[in-house]
Amino acid sequence: MKQSDGGLAPSYHVPISRDAAHGAIVGVEVSQSGSDYRELLPGVEKVEENPGQLPEAVVVDGGFTSRENILAMDGKKVDWIGSLREGASQSAGLPS
Numbered sequence: 001m002k003q004s005d006g007g008l009a010p011s012y013h014v015p016i017s018r019d020a021a022h023g024a025i026v027g028v029e030v031s032q033s034g035s036d037y038r039e040l041l042p043g044v045e046k047v048e049e050n051p052g053q054l055p056e057a058v059v060v061d062g063g064f065t066s067r068e069n070i071l072a073m074d075g076k077k078v079d080w081i082g083s084l085r086e087g088a089s090q091s092a093g094l095p096s
Helices: 036-049 067-075
Strands: 016-018 025-028 057-059 079-081
Touching (some): 025 036, 036 067
16 A cells, blocks of 8 residues: 555555444454545445444544445435545535
8 A cells, every 4th residue: 555655565444333332343344445435335334234234324534535425325324424524525526
């Protein structure tokens, strides 16, 4: 994965999904993706697979924010709680 100094090195993301009400871990993934936003949908699908139901809501940081993710969560009827990066409202397809 590309590093902040311009070099390349082995790097991993380990997104962990947990049930906020009970604190239980309900999904874990390991990825070498250079971008968090690609990990949201597989993570939500893993949550659906483990406890057998979709989460009611996801709470994410700006790294997971993309038009595709917002629309995917809307399509699955999962509430989105997250942030947009500065100037991201246009690229996310949202009114500014």
